Amino acid sequence: MIYLDNAATSFPKPEPVYQTLDRFARTQLANPGRSGHRMATEAERTLDQARHTLNQFFNGEEPERWIFTLNCTDALNMAIKGVVNPGDHVITSDLEHNSVSRPLVAMERSGMISLTRLSSHDGYLDPDELRAAITPRTKLVALTHAANVLGTVQPIELIAPVVREANALLLVDAAQSAGVVPIDLRKTPIDLLAFPGHKALYGPTGTGVLYVGSRASVRVWREGGTGGDSKHPVQPEELPYRLEGGTPNVLGIAGLAEGVRWVAGQTIEANRRHEVDLLQRVVDWVEGNGDGWRVAGRWEPATHVGALSLIPPDQDVFPSQDLALGLDASHGIAVRAGLHCAPYIHRALGTYPDGTLRVSPGPFNTSEDIEMLLKALTEMTAGVL
Template sequence: MIYLDNAATSFPKPEPVYQALDRFARTSLANPGRAGHRMAVAAERMLDEARHRLNRLFEGEAPERWILTLNCTDGLNLAIKGLVRPGDHVITTDLEHNSVSRPLRALEKAGVIRLTRVASSEGYVRAADIAAALTDATTLVAMTHASNVLGTVQPIEEVASAVRAAGALFLVDAAQSAGVVPISLKELPIDLIAFPGHKALYGPTGTGALYAGPRTDGKLRPWREGGTGGDSSSEVQPVLLPYYLEGGTPNVLGVAGLVAGLTWVEEKGPDGLRAHEVELLQEVVDWVERAEGWGVAGRWDPARHVGALSLRVPEGLTPQDIGSVLDVSFDIAVRPGLHCAPYIHRALGTFPDGTLRLSPGPFSTRQDVQHLIGALGEITASIL
């Protein structure tokens, strides 16, 4: 199969990831514990290794500030529900995935927070619009680094400065950027960043991380409490990071795969990985410009894009029809629909059918893209 659905989860994984999963599952898959037997300690060490790797790649303040989560949604919910208090004002954007917009909307509907949703234009949010929405009551700004629908990269550097100046906390959803856009937490005033391990960090599903910076100390409460593999005598969750926010047996096998994925990303470098995917998408954009009935959703700017592109489809066809034909007749996997991000589709006028999203990965080739373009041409010819 030609797999162009890497924005959902990356496939295939780099070979060392499969090897690490197999090796770890056969030798060390014990329940991690700081005070346990040798296998338990080895499993705990794998979690530590992941925190050190994450801290190095993203230049965080300390490894223990990395909370290992089960996916990006888990980290985002931990951040949002752990931080907001009744009466808070929160700012978000219309580009968000449901993992940001649903918890925030639920809190707004319950009367807990006041929510401002800043509109994007052609797929880009203006930092000035976020700055203009900040008030004395704003405690949190939660936004995506790159749109999972359009692939457009947002100006989080400027937003981060404005949010810090206003004294609010800044939460970045880096689901589509972690691993393909360099992010330095040393240079950027970002308080919290969440991402999955299973997309461009090449870990398996069931992995992710949340970074909780120093300004969240004393503010971020756990929403999941339980065993921490250490001090069992305490009646309540021990306040020590990362255990404070990590109740329950972690996906230590997945984390072993994630560590191999992080090593691979460090070797290749995020810039080169992004450039490869954008180059492949440029071929699709060039084709769309010549093709009757097709269009690119959002503004295509290769310098501010990750490897996801949404296409408007010709009249008479739906993205779902095309996705099915690509799957069944051409053996090509793409993602039609709303991509868990209904607000941006409403803004683009592509609600409710959505768009056809293409997302190549590091192992996708020009030949794959040529096959796709040929298939889209054949499907279009059949209705015109």
């Protein structure tokens, strides 16, 4: 299988991640903190070390502010529902994944909040338009860092100070950027940072993270056991336990921490560059092919992650879903077609409801993989276009 669906989840993982998962599962997989014996203490130490690793990697305020979640969706829900109050105004954008859009639209529909959705231009948000949309009631600005359909990286360094000046909170969905675009929490004033562990940080599925900065007070999310202080009648106030209840995915977190260490040992820019260089070949093919294929959004290699959406020449003849099925069945190539859980940007692009064909290479893909993809697409459409 030629796997070009890393924007959904990364595959394969770096070898040290597999080794850590195997070793941890065989020797250390106890319930962290719960039972005080050596294995439980070791498992707890793994969680602590993972928080330290994340704090160092993203230059956060302190390790306790890193909350482990089920996935990025869980982290985003925790953040949005944990800080927004009735009567608040929230700003988001048309680039968002449903894990941001759906909770916000549900709150808007229930009459709880008012919502402004900024329009992107060729895949990019304009900080001046954000500034103009802020009102005295704006509590939260919830934006993606890198758009999952288009791969375009938003100017978060310009956006964050605008939100801070307005005394609102900034939630950044870093699902497509964490691990491939540098994020320095001390330089960029982000209050809440959500990301999955299973994409460009190379942990397994079932892992996600929410960073809670000191300006954000997030309501208790799920209540239950935290492994310590069982006397307390309600969830403890202090982080991370305030937001973590129940047995955590300590195996997954061990793998995630190894993934972060692996990324930290590379240059982030080199990984992003490798993926963008592979996509440049796809863009060149689109531009040279003359059959009417298009690239969605503005292609700017310097501000792009390794995800690119292609619009087929004629969706009636070649629906993107059929192309993806054909690539899988006849050529052993995995890509993702459709709306990618982000319907608003497809409406803006005019690709709703058919969607696009998204190609997302990872660090282990080669230029041969891309040539195979382009050969297959050429063969599948030959004679009809």
